[in-house]
Amino acid sequence: MSALAPTASNPGALPLGTVKERHLKVPVVLALATVLLAALFFFAPRDGISTFRLGDASSAIALPNVELPTATTSWLLVVLLLALTAWAAWDAWSYRRPPLWLVIVFAVLGVFAFLVWAAAGGLVPVTGLLFGAISLSVPLVFGALGGVIGERVGVVNVAIEGQLLLGAFSAALLSSVTGNPFIGLIGAMIGGVLVAFVLAAFAIKYLVDQVIVGVVLNVLVTGLTGFLYGALLVPNENELNQPVRFTRLEIPLLSDIPIIGPVLFNQTFLVYLMYITVAVVAWGLYRTRWGLRLRAVGEHPQAADTVGIKVNMSRFWNVSLAGAIAGVGGAYFTLVSVPQFGKEMTAGLGFIALAAVIFGRWDPIRAALAALLFGFATNLQNLLTVLGTPIPSEFMLMLPYVVTIIAVAGFAGQIRGPAAAGKPYIKG
Template identity: 75%
Template sequence: MSQVAAGIPEEVVVPTLVRVRRPKLAITLGLLTVLLAALFVFAPRSGWTTYRLSAADALIPIGEVSIPTAPFLWGVLAVLVALTGWAVADTLAYRTTRAWVPIAYGAFALFAFLTWAGADGLIPVISLFAGALSISVPIVFGALGGVIGERVGVVNVAIEGQLLFGAFSAAILSSITGNPFVGLLGAMLGGVLVSLVLAVFAITYLVEQVIVGVVLNVLVTGLTGFLFGILLVPNELELNRPATFERLPIPGLVEIPVIGPVLFNQTFLVYLMYVAVALVAWGLYRTTWGLRVRAVGEHPQAADTVGIRVNPMRFWNVTLAGAIAGAGGAYFTLVSVPQFNEQMTGGLGFIALAAVIFGRWDPIRATLAALLFGFATNLQNLLSVLGTPIPSQFMLMLPYVVTILAVAGFVGQSRGPAAAGKPYIKG
């Protein structure tokens, strides 16, 4: 019987409070704790794990730190059990677990796994972090393009194609001119061309956005492969020997222990990435442009009523997103590998799309998600060098397993822009 029917006056009707448990995080932490405990029990390692924290010629040498492997592992496992218990208690009490709990869990779990893997070995911390940052650069650029596209209402599945065509364009123009900055502009132009096709079909002709993105990825893969065979292979010295960006250490900052050599001994493209992340984050939340982008992506009808031209706004911002993603493609041929090869992006555009979701359509969080994947990929390389007793097949799976766990286990309930993927027809 309703409260009104029971004789309670309508003006004092109390709404029913519904509490919902969200056990995903607690279950994920519990499973990871069990897996780590099983690893430490059934594949025990002893000795000492040594972490190298600075180079031999560093201005402020820190040297190496050694940790007793087995005692440290069991101590950290106790901390992980406590953090898992915290998440379980929050779930049972219908509370939302604070963000620091999964962050602390991830840091302790990673430290324990590295210590286990590096027993009686040496872990070069600076090389590990620097390599992770290097791998993450194109993913970050792609994720920024994905954030802008989805915030304005267009699902940008074509990030992979934008990265690949950007790498191709950068290689040719940099090879012809001998100037990496011209190659970078060419990469941005290549990303724009792919995004223009996406914008025309998805916005002007109202074609399903995901289908257009998938088709563009296949098209760019085939086109660059064809041009590579008939254009770059026979003219390799003229068209596929691009001038590359050199490292530009920043005096003073590069001498900061641990983080200095990682963050401030980089190429121009990495510094451009820092600026791009800051500008997109600031612009999206602090400027009129950002307000209009978010309005068009959330409620285009309301944006239209206040005079915002929805479809032109979408069109030009998808183009901007393509330019940013294309700049990420330049990293492959102007920094990482000074030569274009077929399918050299290796599916990182799809990882960038996952970073957008993991980051909840926020540029800073998406950047952190991209860095996580880069770290997992470089960790795979380090574990292979250390000779850990892990099957090589699992080593190849590691970056993708980390991505799946992050998106499925740690994100929780997330909602993208309400109008993302939905065409807007005026009137």
């Protein structure tokens, strides 16, 4: 619908030719989610009491458990979800984009409603659920940050999976040999850089399609680490595949905060490093000369070249930096999560990290939040299995990937990435 030209009596009107757009995707997705939840509660009703444990054994402040009637609470939450959906639909119909806070509140209430239904007659350890979500998100956050840097500088980093996997292998090997997890962490960064180096060489120097190179590298690293695992680590397991892992570091006072204290401030070194890395990358990308040049190269390399920025050299070094950051994510698998390296242990998380980049709209903080969402979905899958919900176990295994598809297709929409991402630059 075209707006009228601005006049003295109507100064707020849009210029002639401006077309208003109704943003219907968000209300449609919210309506679909509400209908699915309502159908679940109707066709698979559960009764009883849902108990939520807010306290933690290590907490200085004891909090009582919260007990809620399952059926009543579930349907009350559905009513709230309907109200939020109607609000989003009204905004869309009025040519306004539904606010981000509304989507966040809807997501929190939707997850809470599902947990109330799933926990009928059982107990949900809230602190444990959130703690596990943070821990499982660590490799996704580091992988997503590597993806953001790579694409912002103009190189699509499909090889995140390979960087995570080689990082995990290198960390396990060096930590086992030296008995020092920090040496293993450095090895993981080197492993990520090696994969990124090959990606940069073929994509930037030899102008090979970046997506194809990334896919091939993932397959190559999977085969290489699988071969080295069988030929090197299995026969020498005690010497080469028993890494010394990072232990938890409790921050005094902060770790005593109810609920969030044990979740955020009783973690391992890699989790604290994740906090710092997200903040530094977000600040550097928008507040420093490095970030300005990086974004210029990814958006308009010709213009960057005319002001003296060496486009391909900038891409090469920033892709290498992205590989080092992703490699840190790989170190989580063998220096925190699992006490030894295993074949294909990353299990496709590099691709979920790439989805987090898109869902987060190539922004470090948003991508990190998207990675936290996917980590929460993974941990929720484990909790639902323990609670014994009537949902088939096969669907439980699908849950993190279903959440990924819904997030990218339902909320990311047709968003525009960096203009020069995936496009090789030929000077002149």
